[in-house]
Amino acid sequence: DWIMGDYIAEAVAKIREQVGDEEVILGLSGGVDSSVAAALIHRAIGDQLTCVFVDHGLLRLNEGDMVMDMFAGKLHARVIRVDASELFLGQLAGVTDPEKKRKIIGGLFVDVFKAEAAKLKAGDGGHKGASFLAQGTIYPDVVESGGTKTKKAITIKSHHNVGGLPEQLGLKLLEPLRELFKDEVRALGVALGLPAEMVYRHPFPGPGLGVRILGEVKKDYADLLRRADAIFIEELRGWKDEATGKNWYDLTSQAFTVFLPVKSVGVMGDGRTYDYVVALRAVQTSDFMTADWAELPYGLLKKVSGRIINEVRGINRVTYDVSSKPPATIEWE
Numbered sequence: 001d002w003i004m005g006d007y008i009a010e011a012v013a014k015i016r017e018q019v020g021d022e023e024v025i026l027g028l029s030g031g032v033d034s035s036v037a038a039a040l041i042h043r044a045i046g047d048q049l050t051c052v053f054v055d056h057g058l059l060r061l062n063e064g065d066m067v068m069d070m071f072a073g074k075l076h077a078r079v080i081r082v083d084a085s086e087l088f089l090g091q092l093a094g095v096t097d098p099e100k101k102r103k104i105i106g107g108l109f110v111d112v113f114k115a116e117a118a119k120l121k122a123g124d125g126g127h128k129g130a131s132f133l134a135q136g137t138i139y140p141d142v143v144e145s146g147g148t149k150t151k152k153a154i155t156i157k158s159h160h161n162v163g164g165l166p167e168q169l170g171l172k173l174l175e176p177l178r179e180l181f182k183d184e185v186r187a188l189g190v191a192l193g194l195p196a197e198m199v200y201r202h203p204f205p206g207p208g209l210g211v212r213i214l215g216e217v218k219k220d221y222a223d224l225l226r227r228a229d230a231i232f233i234e235e236l237r238g239w240k241d242e243a244t245g246k247n248w249y250d251l252t253s254q255a256f257t258v259f260l261p262v263k264s265v266g267v268m269g270d271g272r273t274y275d276y277v278v279a280l281r282a283v284q285t286s287d288f289m290t291a292d293w294a295e296l297p298y299g300l301l302k303k304v305s306g307r308i309i310n311e312v313r314g315i316n317r318v319t320y321d322v323s324s325k326p327p328a329t330i331e332w333e
């Protein structure tokens with residue numbers, strides 16, 4: 001709309017003025033904030049922006065390809081995709097402790113990104129080298145790191161924090177979303193032409209499926225989980241609630257599937273199966289500090305469970321998590 005058009009014009013002018021003819025690097029995760037930041041900065045400076053997308057192999061089904069289709073394909077932005085899945089899976093082999101897994105994933109992520117950023121800083125044929133690091137920091141992030149951290153008095157889970165990266169890399173910081181709230185970031189994303197599906201996505205943790213596969217992370221587990229989770233999300237999006245006219249993806253704050261590395265007995269045709277279990281998790285919350293499990297319609301649960309068990313060979317049992325936060329957390333690890 002007109003007001004948003006005005007806002008974009010102003011933001012674009014500001015970025016151009018700040019950056020001049022220099023070059024910018026941005027870490028693209030596929031999440032809302034980095035995606036909107038990338039789209040805005042690309043609108044302002046085009047090929048002076050290079051996005052680095054680190055694929056740790058713990059993303060959802062087709063997620064990496066979707067990020068590339070959107071940014072490299074549709075927006076024609078310069079995007080470097082780093083497929084680091086073997087590195088991550090290798091380092092995670094044998095590790096079962098959730099906090100150790102988080103530290104390994106967060107640490108490797110920073111290492112891989114830094115290595116790419118260093119190359120881009122040095123420049124190459126046609127590129128003089130980057131001097132800015134862009135981040136999708138939004139207003140609530142600024143407030144949280146500014147000392148008013150009241151809500152997170154107790155750290156239950158360490159989130160990986162990329163603070164200090166610009167200094168370490170010797171790059172100037174560019175943060176065009178610093179003054180915006182989440183709903184404003186989403187509106188901006190839509191106005192910049194990003195699909196509503198991307199802009200209104202549920203949050204996804206930095207360690208990805210690494211904390212949704214309980215215990216040791218294995219590629220086979222991740223592959224099974226990705227397929228089961230895609231079915232759950234597809235059915236949530238397709239299942240409309242009559243009373244509100246909304247689908248159940250939009251009626252929940254976060255929904256996903258958890259892989260349980262335990263086997264249980266089942267029966268398929270004339271045979272016995274002995275396969276893995278997944279749990280479906282769906283919550284409603286306003287701030288993610290407390291959350292209620294969502295009262296999904298039985299018909300929806302039945303359809304999801306039937307599809308997962310029939311379509312994902314290797315999973316023969318589906319459960320629904322009816323725990324609220326507290327005392328449970330939203331993620332299982």
Ligand code: XMP
Binds near residue numbers: 159203288
């Ligand atoms: P919990 O499980 O603590 O989750 O109730 C609250 C919210 O935080 C997300 N979460 C994470 N996000 N790195 C992240 O970036 C993490 O290590 C992490 N752990 C949990 C979770 O998905 C939920 O939205």
